[in-house]
């Protein structure tokens with residue numbers, strides 16, 4: 001039977017904006033010693049600002065225009081930001097054959113031309129010879145009909161409460177904090193250093209994130225230690241279900257992630273992870 005204090009814990013947590021899908025998760029959460037984070041939208045705001053527009057054979061506005069039209073069909077934080085930079089109104093472009101490739105980018109047929117927007121791996125896939133970006137930031141490459149058309153650099157900022165959340169979690173006994181991201185090495189290193197994370201792995205596809213978590217699970221020293229994954233939802237469903245405990249951040253995130261998660265944080269504040277941890281530890285103290 002489930003001890004009464006578990007129900008009190010779940011009730012108290014939900015008032016604090018932490019939805020816990022079952023009493024057993026409180027116990028698992030209380031034993032968590034490894035926390036694995038997704039970057040974009042979890043530790044960073046996912047609100048990118050355009051810092052560089054570097055076209056190859058067209059003008060800046062045309063590059064941004066084509067990019068924004070393709071990104072209209074993606075829910076990724078990068079897409080929202082690029083759309084916002086251009087202005088959200090549609091203007092008579094005909095867009096067809098939309099194909100989003102998770103962890104890489106999106107492509108579509110725009111007025112009869114194949115416009116492909118994404119990272120360098122995506123450019124390699126379509127055979128476009130991309131040029132490296134020299135600024136720190138997330139580089140979004142564009143190819144038109146397989147030919148490189150330039151890049152747009154966007155920069156994301158670390159959430160205001162991320163640093164405080166990491167140090168609170170350390171004090172709560174989390175031994176190991178690791179960030180996984182599909183973004184570049186340079187960007188990841190910058191975030192990991194600023195937040196004083198123990199380690200990070202960059203340029204991962206969603207399937208690579210699952211594999212990393214599996215490796216970390218295998219490396220566990222004792223079954224009484226557990227691993228939690230925290231993600232904002234976009235592409236994170238598989239890794240949320242693979243971790244001992246999956247925490248989805250922001251109830252407005254993707255339905256698939258909310259479904260796959262064991263704990264759902266109602267807003268985007270990373271301090272809520274620490275709140276959830278507190279509730280779990282308190283419950284376990286009452287039970288034992």
Ligand code: ADP
Nearest residue numbers: 039040074076079103104105118119181182183
């Ligand atoms: P993270 O692990 O940081 O949450 P994702 O796995 O969601 O990032 O995406 C990894 C990378 O794939 C992004 O940094 C970006 O380069 C590229 N990407 C994904 N979706 C898009 C998109 N809609 N438009 C452009 N690039 C994208």
Ligand code: MG
Nearest residue numbers: 038040041234
């Ligand atoms: Mg993400």
